[in-house]
Amino acid sequence: MTPQDIASRIVRYGELQPCKTAFIDAHTPGSDQKENFTIIGGGVSESPDQHVHISIPHGFNIGAAGQPPRCRNSLHDHHTAEAFFVLSGRWRFFWGRWGTAGEVVLEEGDIFNIPTGIFRGFENIGTDYGMIMAILGGDDAGGGVMWAPQVIEDAADHGLVLGEDGKLYDTKRQQSLPEGVKPMPLMSDEELAKRPEPTTAEVLPNHVARYWDMVALADKTPCKVIGETGLLKDRPGFEVDFITRGSAREDRHSHDRPSVLMPVRGHWRVDWEGGSATLAPGDTMSVPEDLAHSAVPSMTGEAALYHIVGTEDPAGPSWTGS
Incomplete structure (x- = not known):
């Protein structure tokens, strides 16, 4: 296989193409400066603006999030596994219904394997733009993202509505839900009550390296x-x-x-x-x-x-x- 054949399978850091409207919190203050990257696989972006660098199925997806200091990725969950390692910067990960069940700070090179069934979020607490790399289980990355109810409510207040079809509609672009498409329903109190709230002491030993x-x-x-x-x-x-x-x-x-x-x-x-x-x-x-x-x-x-x-x-x- 020639270098030219392989060239299409190498994504250089300096050539990554970001999407700034990938998820429902793209307009929410505190989360509106983040950049999302889909490197391998279709990813879980809710936006048609997302660029996929390599679409070849691998059995998993590779993505990344780049954020300036104090920029936050809102509480969410996936149907499949999600693991992060820190490429640059200093990052705080937090989890639970309100993000208060536990937290851990990761430095460059550290890795966090997050189980499904738990809302998780993260923010750059460093002094410069930082990047974390993500590994998502499955070729379809679980078919989307599940958001904590307050994230969906906050997003609607700032012009973004998530349809039950898994697509984002931006009222700032004069978009509205198509006929027959309802807003993504919020999780019920009963569903939320079933979600575990593990502490930091419970999570760290078997999920952080x-x-x-x-x-x-x-x-x-x-x-x-x-x-x-x-x-x-x-x-x-x-x-x-x-x-x-x-x-x-x-x-x-x-x-x-x-x-x-x-x-x-x-x-x-x-x-x-x-x-x-x-x-x-x-x-x-x-x-x-x-x-x-x-x-x-x-x-x-x-x-x-x-x-x-x-x-x-x-x-x-x-x-x-x-």
Whole structure:
């Protein structure tokens, strides 16, 4: 496979195309400056403005959120798994019906595997524009987003209405619900009462992995971060490995399905028969199935890389208290 063939499967950080109207809170003060990116797969955007960089099915989606300081992503849930790692900045994640059940602060390189069934939100609490990368289970990413009722109500006050068809209608653009399409119904009190409210102490041990802990664990061999035998034991429809300079190998290997390489530190050279490419932090590379390849740091200094591959597992169990 030639470098030209692979070029269409590499999304460079500097070439990411943002959508500023992706979700229902796009006009809500405090959330109206965020940018959403759909890198691999259709994503869960509610807007036709969203640009999909790579549409090849992988069994999971890759997306990203970029936000200036103090910009917030509102409380929501997915039908499938959602995991985030911090590419840049400092981020506070919070969860629960009102976002007050628990919270955790993530630094660059940290990863958070969030179970379904829990409303979650996040905000950039750093001093500069920050970026978090998202892995969503399933090719269809669960068919959309479920919003906390107050998010839908606040959005309507600022001109955005979510239809029961899962599409956004913007009254600021003179849009209205089509005939026969009703507004997305709010969750009932009975439905909301069934949702768990885990504390920070309950969530952190089995759902958050810290960058420097993974660096230590990946000194000789790759660290399995998310997977049945992973540091965060889960079967969300994908596996995530963490690789450093010490655990990278020149030997080539392949997978029977597409895999994804996402550097968080350093520059990485990816080699395959017929070509090579160099990836920098923020770049995303989709490696074709059955393509023998290797990935090693191409420069001295700190180097770390996330590797994602889909599995046959259901894409995201609900919170079970572990």
